[in-house]
Amino acid sequence: MLKLSKIYNFAKNSGMQIQENLVRIKQQIPENVNLVAVSKTKPNEDILEAYAGGQRAFGENKAQEIISKQPELPADIQWHFIGHLQRNKVKYIVPFVHLIHSVDSARLLREINKEAAKINRITDCLLQFHIATEETKFGLDMQEAAEILTSDDFVRMNHINIRGVMGMATFTEDQERVKNEFNKLVSIFKYMKTSFFKEADSFSIISGGMSGDYPLAIEAGCNMIRVGSDIFGERVY
Ligand SMILES: *Cc1c(COP(=O)(O)O)cnc(C)c1O
Numbered sequence: 001m002l003k004l005s006k007i008y009n010f011a012k013n014s015g016m017q018i019q020e021n022l023v024r025i026k027q028q029i030p031e032n033v034n035l036v037a038v039s040k041t042k043p044n045e046d047i048l049e050a051y052a053g054g055q056r057a058f059g060e061n062k063a064q065e066i067i068s069k070q071p072e073l074p075a076d077i078q079w080h081f082i083g084h085l086q087r088n089k090v091k092y093i094v095p096f097v098h099l100i101h102s103v104d105s106a107r108l109l110r111e112i113n114k115e116a117a118k119i120n121r122i123t124d125c126l127l128q129f130h131i132a133t134e135e136t137k138f139g140l141d142m143q144e145a146a147e148i149l150t151s152d153d154f155v156r157m158n159h160i161n162i163r164g165v166m167g168m169a170t171f172t173e174d175q176e177r178v179k180n181e182f183n184k185l186v187s188i189f190k191y192m193k194t195s196f197f198k199e200a201d202s203f204s205i206i207s208g209g210m211s212g213d214y215p216l217a218i219e220a221g222c223n224m225i226r227v228g229s230d231i232f233g234e235r236v237y
């Protein structure tokens with residue numbers, strides 16, 4: 001099973017296949033859903049092929065990788081940082097990053113604000129929530145998020161704009177479970193919106209869903225999906 005799918009993915013990824021994959025996915029998703037093409041581990045040529053097909057939003061999960069790719073590629077690419085972010089790497093990505101999906105602590109938020117202030121920029125961020133039943137995934141719970149958002153510290157962070165929420169569902173075949181987890185993310189978004197961001201129109205993003213589960217994420221109400229292998233083929237580490 002695994003071997004066959006590997007061969008299939010290899011064939012799928014040759015030639016103009018990246019653009020075809022993008023067209024196919026875009027046809028499947030509603031217009032209000034934003035597609036982030038997750039290019040981690042993939043070479044710049046693959047990113048340029050997607051770019052030539054009109055894709056502008058790309059996602060990376062390693063600071064080192066996004067830092068080395070960004071200067072080599074077109075300046076109008078919107079870079080999304082989707083991985084766990086170490087505080088000592090913040091200063092390198094803040095100057096160009098479009099959206100940080102993975103804010104999971106007050107300390108990280110404070111660091112982003114500090115670095116953004118230095119260059120007089122406002123950095124768009126999502127709060128990452130722990131929605132999976134797996135232990136290994138990062139993310140806040142509601143109480144932690146509420147503590148951050150009601151703190152005096154947060155009120156003074158003028159160089160951060162919280163645009164919404166992000167979550168990763170459990171990696172499982174169990175569709176019901178995945179759906180429940182995305183439902184949870186959407187209710188977290190709604191709760192946050194009414195409790196803390198009622199007046200903020202820019203608080204509008206629900207980032208959930210990857211190659212294996214994005215239809216379920218969209219069904220639940222997510223409006224941003226992060227798709228890697230369905231576009232670029234399987235990753236080889
Ligand atoms: C790698 C990654 C994705 C994309 O995964 P695929 O299964 O290749 O679509 C999405 N979100 C995050 C946070 C990731 O690290």
